[in-house]
Amino acid sequence: MSCNRCPEPCQLPSNNVNKLRSLWKRFWPQKRPTASHQLAPLPSQATIALVGSPNVGKSLLFNLLTGGYTTVSNYPGTTVEIAKSQGIIGGQKVTIIDTPGMYSLMSMTEEEQFTRDFLLTEPIDLVIHVIDAKHLSRMLALTFQLMETQIPVLLAVNMLDEAEKSGIWVNEKQLEASLGIPVVTLSAAQKRGIQTLTAKVANYVYTPALSYSY
Numbered sequence: 070m071s072c073n074r075c076p077e078p079c080q081l082p083s084n085n086v087n088k089l090r091s092l093w094k095r096f097w098p099q100k101r102p103t104a105s106h107q108l109a110p111l112p113s114q115a116t117i118a119l120v121g122s123p124n125v126g127k128s129l130l131f132n133l134l135t136g137g138y139t140t141v142s143n144y145p146g147t148t149v150e151i152a153k154s155q156g157i158i159g160g161q162k163v164t165i166i167d168t169p170g171m172y173s174l175m176s177m178t179e180e181e182q183f184t185r186d187f188l189l190t191e192p193i194d195l196v197i198h199v200i201d202a203k204h205l206s207r208m209l210a211l212t213f214q215l216m217e218t219q220i221p222v223l224l225a226v227n228m229l230d231e232a233e234k235s236g237i238w239v240n241e242k243q244l245e246a247s248l249g250i251p252v253v254t255l256s257a258a259q260k261r262g263i264q265t266l267t268a269k270v271a272n273y274v275y276t277p278a279l280s281y282s283y
């Protein structure tokens with residue numbers, strides 16, 4: 070029997086797989102997030118926010134998606150700078166917003182507080198959570214927090230080139246199946262995965278059927 074949680078070929082002997090399955094069911098029966106998403110065209114004039122920890126490649130991705138024509142402005146009442154620009158995705162005009170780096174929605178810095186408030190108050194159609202493939206498990210904590218806001222989330226696992234150099238391989242399909250949201254692996258620096266990203270953005274609509282327990 071093969072394990073359905075590891076990249077193929079599974080390294081675990083089948084008796085270990087069964088033990089892991091029963092342990093999972095016993096101690097973590099409801100903690101796997103259950104989410105679902107459908108495919109449908111992006112709404113016209115959609116607003117998409119790029120969110121994630123510092124230095125994960127949000128601004129580079131922003132430039133790739135918008136062609137680099139950017140309006141940078143201070144958000145009223147803050148010293149936080151926000152970059153906004155237009156792009157075309159799936160034939161539709163979209164507004165793309167590059168947010169300051171944040172580690173958590175439980176905000177500490179002014180930038181984090183700004184991004185949290187911005188996400189919770191502005192009409193955002195989609196959040197692209199950009200993470201570093203080398204620190205995937207650590208960065209998924211914010212993915213779950215973002216999913217809990219009920220805003221549609223797409224996970225962009227960036228820095229694939231660096232991860233691969235370190236021998237880290239990300240199983241996009243498996244991650245997508247586990248999280249229930251679209252996942253794209255990419256390297257913004259190498260312009261790899263950008264077409265897949267725009268295709269998934271163009272055809273993603275969220276079904277608000279989430280239930281999480283921690």
Ligand SMILES: Nc1nc2c(ncn2[C@@H]2O[C@H](COP(=O)(O)OP(=O)(O)OP(=O)(O)O)[C@@H](O)[C@H]2O)c(=O)[nH]1
Nearest residue numbers: 122123124125126127128129169170228256257258
């Ligand atoms: N190797 C590699 N470097 C990347 C990739 N994406 C971005 N970078 C580099 O990572 C650094 C940080 O990228 P930024 O786009 O500024 O990151 P950011 O998420 O906007 O950072 P903050 O604005 O500080 O939150 C830059 O030197 C980028 O050139 C990638 O896919 N691979």
Ligand SMILES: [Mg+2]
Nearest residue numbers: 127128129167
């Ligand atoms: Mg940036």
